[in-house]
Amino acid sequence: MLQQTGVERVKKKYVEFLELFPDIETLAGASSADVIRAWSPLGYNRRALNLKRTAELVVAEYRGQIPRDEETLKSFPGIGPYTAAAVMAFAFHEDKAPVDTNISRILRRLFGIGRDVAKREDALMAQKILPLGKASAWSQALMDLGATICLPRKPLCHECPILEYCDAAPKLIAGGDEDTAPKSSSPYVGSTRYYRGRIVEALRGVPDGSSLGVLDLGHMIRDDFTSSDLNWLQLILFGLREDGLIAIEDSGDVTLPV
DNA sequence: AACTCGGGGAG
């Protein structure tokens, strides 16, 4: 849930999700539709399916026990370098460094290293700044430092406990923005990504056993929908089906996957 | 290396 999603927004949903799916077996045995519904409105809905698939794998291949092995964890869908290291450090208390966006930013400023380098886990090992035996507390401490003081836009350097070691501090305190990478972002509303979210959200309201006609669905997701947009909508639906987020019946009607 | 994938909140 925390992948690219703020902590404060995850908290409540995390508790609700665990009430619905208290253990790995329950999640593995649940329907995809119920898991997708329970995920709303976190976004990145594939994470919900990946989590369920991982639960299925853990139940089927590992007796319901989450493997204490980083490479095995990374072999699960939706678990990459960060999440694998996070499980190893936070759950199993191994000396692994989960480098999230906060820690990456701190390393970048602290040592004046590049974005790509600071994102790698071994950047920490190379700097030998990861205290062995304390990876969990240390990682969480840095994440909190990044979330409260070493902020992305206006860092509060005057409150920073490691100000004297920071390469970027002088420039930041002087008010000079960092090397602002060209970020140009295209508008979100109206994008394919936007309508994918609208479609899944619309289908969440369809009870199990019912389905939605493509034309009706089109009118639900945009007011100016006409039959000339059917081709456009079909392409988005095919993409969603490819991701396993929806099911398309023989009649052409659409539902959440069973 | 560059894209895609959501949605809410802060500024």
Add this chain to the structure above:
DNA sequence: CTCCCAGAGTT
């Protein structure tokens, strides 16, 4: 409005 978020998978 833009930027940001405890990233991952694909091309």
